[in-house]
Every structure is written in C-alpha cells, then in structure tokens.
Amino acid sequence: MIYPIYLYGEDVLRKKAEEIKDFNDSNLHVLIDDMFETMNISDGVGLAAPQIGISKQIITIQLPIPSYGVKKYVFINPKILKEFGQYVTIEEGCLSLPDIHGNVKRRDAIELEWYGKSGKFYRQFYSGILSRILQHEIDHLNGILMIDKFESEDKLLNFMKLEKIKDKKVETKYPVK
Ligand code: CO
Numbered sequence: 001m002i003y004p005i006y007l008y009g010e011d012v013l014r015k016k017a018e019e020i021k022d023f024n025d026s027n028l029h030v031l032i033d034d035m036f037e038t039m040n041i042s043d044g045v046g047l048a049a050p051q052i053g054i055s056k057q058i059i060t061i062q063l064p065i066p067s068y069g070v071k072k073y074v075f076i077n078p079k080i081l082k083e084f085g086q087y088v089t090i091e092e093g094c095l096s097l098p099d100i101h102g103n104v105k106r107r108d109a110i111e112l113e114w115y116g117k118s119g120k121f122y123r124q125f126y127s128g129i130l131s132r133i134l135q136h137e138i139d140h141l142n143g144i145l146m147i148d149k150f151e152s153e154d155k156l157l158n159f160m161k162l163e164k165i166k167d168k169k170v171e172t173k174y175p176v177k
Contacts, residue, residue, distance in 0.1 A: 003038045003052035004177040005095045009166035017055045017141040019077045023119030032074055032117055035060040042174035044095045046133040048140030051096050059137040078114035078138055085109035092146045098172045100161055102154030104146050106135050
C-alpha cells in the first residue's frame with residue numbers, strides 16, 4: 001500500500017516518535033514493506049515513519065550501489081551514540097518539504113545502535129552518504145526538520161515556498177497529505 005507523504009505543517013512531523021516494542025507484530029512487517037513501496041513511487045532515498053503519519057521509530061533507506069543494484073536498509077529505534085569526523089555541508093532535500101533545498105552542516109560519521117526488522121540488535125559506524133541520510137531521518141523521529149538546520153540565508157530564500165507548502169499549494173509527483 002502506498003501512503004501519502006505528510007507535508008510540512010502536519011503535527012506528526014513535529015512529534016517524538018514512539019519506540020517499537022513488539023518485533024513479532026505482523027503489522028510492523030507490512031508497514032515496512034509499505035514504506036519501501038511509498039519510497040519507490042516518490043523517488044526518495046530515505047523515509048521515516050512520521051512522514052507517512054505514523055509516529056513510530058522506523059526508518060527505511062534504499063541506495064543504488066554500482067554493480068550491485070539497490071540496497072535496502074531498515075533501522076528501528078535507531079540511536080546515535082556518537083558523532084565524529086569533520087563537519088560537512090551538503091544540500092539536502094526532503095519528501096515532506098517538496099521543492100525546498102538548502103545546505104545542512106553535519107558531522108561526517110556516526111556510531112549507531114538500532115534494531116533490525118526481526119528485533120536483532122546492531123551497533124555500527126557509518127560515514128559518508130549513509131551517515132548523512134541516517135542523521136536526516138533520525139531527526140524526523142525527533143520532530144526535527146532539515147529547515148531547522150538551514151543557515152539564515154537558506155531559511156530566508158525558502159520562506160515563501162514553506163508558506164505555500166503549509167497552505168497545500170504545492171505540486172508533487174507523489175500523493176501527499
Ligand atoms: Co526528510
């Protein structure tokens with residue numbers, strides 16, 4: 001099932017998402033499949049459950065890997081233990097903020113703890129693109145949006161667009177709410 005993407009202005013994007021406790025719940029696995037399906041039609045590389053109106057700590061990511069295909073990742077109850085490495089500024093976008101782009105400064109690397117979809121516990125270091133996407137998506141689980149991290153110039157540049165999104169006067173290639 002394809003969910004509509006909740007846009008900037010919807011309360012669920014500003015709430016702290018709840019932890020997953022029951023990994024045997026079949027609804028959880030259906031939801032994860034639906035998140036990938038929703039990401040596919042919206043051309044996103046990362047999706048956090050609050051972006052489809054579900055305030056739970058689930059992140060799906062899919063990345064094209066040369067000579068491999070598309071690699072899929074699921075992160076449940078992710079927690080950043082440490083951020084380190086150099087600060088990198090990269091232009092980000094977000095399905096909940098269509099047509100908005102701005103520079104966001106983040107550390108290059110993180111040490112992450114999370115659960116897989118069957119409840120297996122993991123701890124690992126990430127850097128580069130995957131670390132970047134993870135930090136953006138984990139922000140979603142805490143009610144933080146990339147615009148909160150824009151420098152004042154980018155905030156100003158995107159101000160009118162943000163108002164339009166709030167008024168739902170925005171066109172997207174994917175269903176929205
Ligand atoms: Co986003």
